[in-house]
Amino acid sequence: MTTLFHAYHTRSSALVTLVNELGAQIEIRDVSIPRLDGKGGRDPANPHPEGKVPYLTDGAESLHERGAIMLYLTDKFPKAGMGPLAGEAGRGAYLSWLSYYQGVMEPVILLKMSGLSHPYFDAALRDFDTMMARLTEVLKQGPWLLGERYSAADILCSSPFGWLPSLLEGYPTIHAWVERCNARPAAAAAMARDAEQAARAA
Template identity: 60%
Template sequence: MPTLYFSPNSRSDTVVTLVRMLSADIALREVSIARQDGSGVRDPANPHPEGKVPYLIDGDDAVRERGAIILYLTDAYPDAGLGPVVGEPGRGAYLSWLSYYQGVMEPLLILKWANVDHPAINAGLRDFDTTIERLAEPLRRGPWLLGERFSAADMLCSSPFLWFTAMMPDEPVVRDWVARCKERMSRVAA
């Protein structure tokens, strides 16, 4: 049986919620992790090479990074409709949002939180305000990143604003979207 290693109140919460939304037959294994505030320790039972979460083991496959795990799971459970499958409209946008989150959005949020600014960062990743505008563009046309369709990309891209509320932007369309995502995911988490 596939196993998802997670730790409560961490970035793995989104993936745990996704597993529940997919009604996936996946064992959830809670492990401890080292926290930013210095609490917690690396759990020897966690097979992730860096002791992080989430981490998915499925037979001989090991998947890390939230975007990759989300894609792996939504492809494995297509009937839930939380990610367009190959050949389905919206697949390109879906893949782009998952990759944008991992490669641009999360690094920029961490750099902003750490108060790090440099011209090389702005040239390569842009800045926080640009990221918020990228999110706002599709949300002005539809309630979700993929238009009328809620997807796991909404879950991933809204997640930092749910657990790190100090980063919530002033942009109303983004704030409303985060609230819709929270409401939708809270129904499953409960």
């Protein structure tokens, strides 16, 4: 059985959206995690070695990190078309965006939100405006990161802006893309599920 360990209103919410898009038999198992407001705590039912989410188990396989989990799932359940397969057009761009999010976007956004800056960060990772200019350039060529094809890369790369909408000020092309992503039924269902879980935990 393929199982996704998830906690509401966290990075793993994007994985719930993907599971909905895939329409696959994947169990979503809710666990608690330590939260910034002091609520929650490490859940012994969560097999993640650091007590975090998301975490995916599939028989003897186990995965952490959203980009890796998304790639694994879109390869495992190809009928939904949520990621180009090996040898298929767009595969290179797809892999690049999944890695770009993990290696560039999330660190740059965290630095932006924390107010930290240093020439080393800009040289190694890119600065925030350069990152946003890159996204804008690509999205002006098509409604999605892969052009006409919506993919798990859109779910992953748009996800932080749902939590931090202030970052979208001055970037109308990216703002419109995030709205398109969030308007999909799979995303709306994931947000509704999270809201229900949050209400139960309140």
